[in-house]
Amino acid sequence: xxxxxxxxxxxxxxxxxxxxxxxxxxxxxxxxxxxxxxxxxxxxxxxxxxxxxxxxxxxxxxxxxxxxxxxxxxxxxxxxxxxxxxxxxxxxxxxxxxxxxxxxxxxxxxxxxxxxxxxxxxxxxxxxxxxxxxxxxxxxxxxxxxxxxxxxxxxxxxxxxxxxxxxxxxxxxxxxxxxxxxxxxxxxxxxxxxxxxxxxxxxxxxxxxxxxxxxxxxxxxxxxxxxxxxxxxxxxxxxxxxxxxxxxxxxxxxxxxxxxxxxxxxxxxxxxxxxxxxxxxxxxxxxxxxxxxxxxxxxxxxxxxxxxxxxxxxxxxxxxxxxxxxxxxxxxxxxxxxxxxxxxxxxxxxxxxxxxxxxxxxxxxxxxxxxxxxxxxxxxxxxxxxxxxxxxxxxxxxxxxxxxxxxxxxxxxxxxxxxxxxxxxxxxxxxxxxxxxxxxxx
Numbered sequence: 001x002x003x004x005x006x007x008x009x010x011x012x013x014x015x016x017x018x019x020x021x022x023x024x025x026x027x028x029x030x031x032x033x034x035x036x037x038x039x040x041x042x043x044x045x046x047x048x049x050x051x052x053x054x055x056x057x058x059x060x061x062x063x064x065x066x067x068x069x070x071x072x073x074x075x076x077x078x079x080x081x082x083x084x085x086x087x088x089x090x091x092x093x094x095x096x097x098x099x100x101x102x103x104x105x106x107x108x109x110x111x112x113x114x115x116x117x118x119x120x121x122x123x124x125x126x127x128x129x130x131x132x133x134x135x136x137x138x139x140x141x142x143x144x145x146x147x148x149x150x151x152x153x154x155x156x157x158x159x160x161x162x163x164x165x166x167x168x169x170x171x172x173x174x175x176x177x178x179x180x181x182x183x184x185x186x187x188x189x190x191x192x193x194x195x196x197x198x199x200x201x202x203x204x205x206x207x208x209x210x211x212x213x214x215x216x217x218x219x220x221x222x223x224x225x226x227x228x229x230x231x232x233x234x235x236x237x238x239x240x241x242x243x244x245x246x247x248x249x250x251x252x253x254x255x256x257x258x259x260x261x262x263x264x265x266x267x268x269x270x271x272x273x274x275x276x277x278x279x280x281x282x283x284x285x286x287x288x289x290x291x292x293x294x295x296x297x298x299x300x301x302x303x304x305x306x307x308x309x310x311x312x313x314x315x316x317x318x319x320x321x322x323x324x325x326x327x328x329x330x331x332x333x334x335x336x337x338x339x340x341x342x343x344x345x346x347x348x349x350x351x352x353x354x355x356x357x358x359x360x361x362x363x364x365x366x367x368x369x370x371x372x373x374x375x376x377x378x379x380x381x382x383x384x385x386x387x388x389x390x391x392x393x394x395x396x397x398x399x400x401x402x403x404x405x406x407x408x409x410x411x412x413x414x415x416x417x418x419x420x421x422x423x424x425x426x427x428x429x430x431x432x433x434x435x436x437x438x439x440x441x442x
Contacts, residue, residue, distance in 0.1 A: 008037040011046070011283065011383035018379060020282065020386070024048055024312040032296040036307075038283075038383040039080045044305040045298065046283060048312035050335065052296045056287060057308065057340035063287040064094050065342060069303040070288055083384060084286055084305075089226040090442035091234070091342075098341065100217045102442055104227055106345045108211035112156070114352065121353050124151045125360035126407040133364070133407060136397035137371065139390045140361075145244040146172055146236075148357055153232045158207030159196055166192055171236055189233070193225060230442065241280030241387045242354045246270040248391055249278075250358070252374035267358040271351065275314075279336040282311040282386040285441055310335045311386065338441030345442055364407050365395040 009027055010016065016023050027034035032049030047053045056063055068086045086092045090101035128148060132138040147168045154164040170192055173185025196209060204210040212219060212227055219227060250256040250270045274280070285308035293300050300306060314334045337344040344350075362368060370377075371392035378389040400408040 008035040008043050010037045010040075012037070012039055012381060014381055016383075017381040020311060021315070024309065024315070027309075027312065028317075031298065033298040033300070033306075036383075038305075038307070039078060042074065042078060042080055042305075044307050045300055046307050046309050046312070047296075048309050048316070049296070050313040050316040053308045053310075053313040053335060054339055056295070056306070057285065057335075057338060057342070060094065060341060062289060062291075062293055063306070064290055065092055065098070065287060066094060067092060067286060067288060067305070070305055080383075087226040087230070088220075088223045089230045090345075091230055098442075101223070101227060102345055104212055104215045104217050104219060105231060105442065107215060108208050109346045109349070111211060112208075117349065117352060118356055120152060120155060121148070121356040122360055122410075124148055125357050126364075126410060127151075129361060129364055129407040133398045137392070137394045140247055140393050141240070141244045141388050141391045142172075144361065145247070145357070145391070146240045148243070149236050149239040149353065152353065153236065156207060157196060157209045157228065157232060158200060158205045159192075163192070163195075171233060193229065196228070197221075197225060237385060237387070238280040239350055239353060241385060242271060242274060242350060243357050244388050244391050245274045245278050245280060245386065246354060246358060247361070247393075248370070248374055248377060248388060249273055250362075251368060251370045251393065267355045267362070268351070270358070271354055275336040276334040277311075277315065278386050279310045279314065279334070280386060281336075281384060283307050283309045284384050285310075285338050285342070307383075308335070308338070310338070342441045363405075364398070364410070368393055368395045 009023060011023070027036070027046060027048050032047060032052040034046050034048055036044050036046045038044050047056060066086065067084055071081065071085050074081055074084075088101075090098055090105060093101060125144075125148060128144050128151075132143050138144065150168045150171055151164040154167045155161065159167070166188065170185050170189040173181055173188070200207075200209045200213060204214065208231070209228060212224055246267065247270075250267070256265050256270060287306045287308075288303045289295075289300050289306070291302050293302075295306075314336065337347045371394045377391065380387040380389045398406055400406065
């Protein structure tokens with residue numbers, strides 16, 4: 001049987017980037033499953049209904065994560081192939097293979113203590129803030145939200161501090177450069193990875209790469225590379241977007257801005273708002289039916305690409321509630337971390353990293369504000385992410401001579417002994433979760 005796909009709605013243009021909500025409203029007219037195009041000529045189905053999404057994410061008998069049959073029909077130069085092509089890691093495998101790869105991630109991350117992670121994030125945040133503090137203006141994407149997780153990952157995976165700028169330049173170049181520069185950035189990242197693996201083969205350290213190598217799962221060299229790439233490169237984009245999207249909401253909403261010092265609404269509230277209404281990865285969780293399937297009123301052919309829209313599912317009309325559309329503070333139910341066996345295995349560290357980064361910034365730059373109205377911010381086109389191109393902000397300049405606590409003089413966050421840290425991420429600077437980084441659903 002060949003399933004019929006109606007005229008697909010594109011998710012890669014300026015229209016979708018500027019107003020995804022309107023596009024999702026149009027897609028809901030098709031029912032819980034809608035035909036979309038994620039790149040010119042590359043069709044998919046997008047699940048926009050929360051209940052349908054949960055059903056799919058938990059049904060491993062009907063649905064597979066292995067894209068190899070589907071990707072065999074993609075042209076080699078397809079722009080979606082880097083995000084969708086099969087690799088020997090936790091994201092693209094099922095059953096025992098997936099559980100083996102996933103155990104390497106969860107077991108290794110659990111060895112990093114939260115108090116050390118908080119301290120690392122705070123130190124990196126202060127260092128980045130010092131670079132622009134005297135200017136009175138900054139791009140909070142390019143100068144803060146994007147480099148912060150990369151500098152952190154450089155340390156966590158065991159590369160010397162001097163190599164942090166290389167990782168920032170390489171992965172940053174993949175998102176915001178011309179095709180020629182993006183190719184060069186990809187080559188630079190490959191060289192960085194080769195040096196990282198060689199360094200740890202020669203001498204293990206107290207870092208994630210070494211723990212991946214020595215894990216009982218016994219990763220082969222190729223598997224090791226792809227596990228590191230998954231947790232490092234894929235973790236960067238969602239973390240960057242979580243920080244910058246949350247800051248854009250905080251700095252444009254007086255309920256946050258007027259309370260940066262008195263704490264009526266917090267960074268954690270802004271992050272919850274983003275996870276529900278503007279998730280950093282808006283559409284992903286690629287699945288493929290093992291056979292032809294009739295799913296919520298739509299016939300889908302075997303091995304056809306089906307994506308989950310976390311953004312649309314989170315805002316399914318019958319699950320909306322509450323307070324006139326304003327920020328909610330109850331955490332609420334959302335799918336930003338996905339669900340089922342491939343849900344994000346280390347979601348708590350994303351909260352810890354983002355909250356620490358935001359609170360560090362706003363504590364040092366108390367009058368921080370957007371340089372343009374939020375409705376004039378530009379969003380980066382693409383079917384998968386919800387990502388700002390830039391986040392221009394201004395503030396009163398500060399210098400090392402300024403009295404009081406500054407990024408030049410501030411102490412490291414107070415810490416607890418590893419065995420006694422039981423607070424939730426909401427308490428941020430004084431408590432946090434027990435894992436160490438953020439990766440997408442795997």
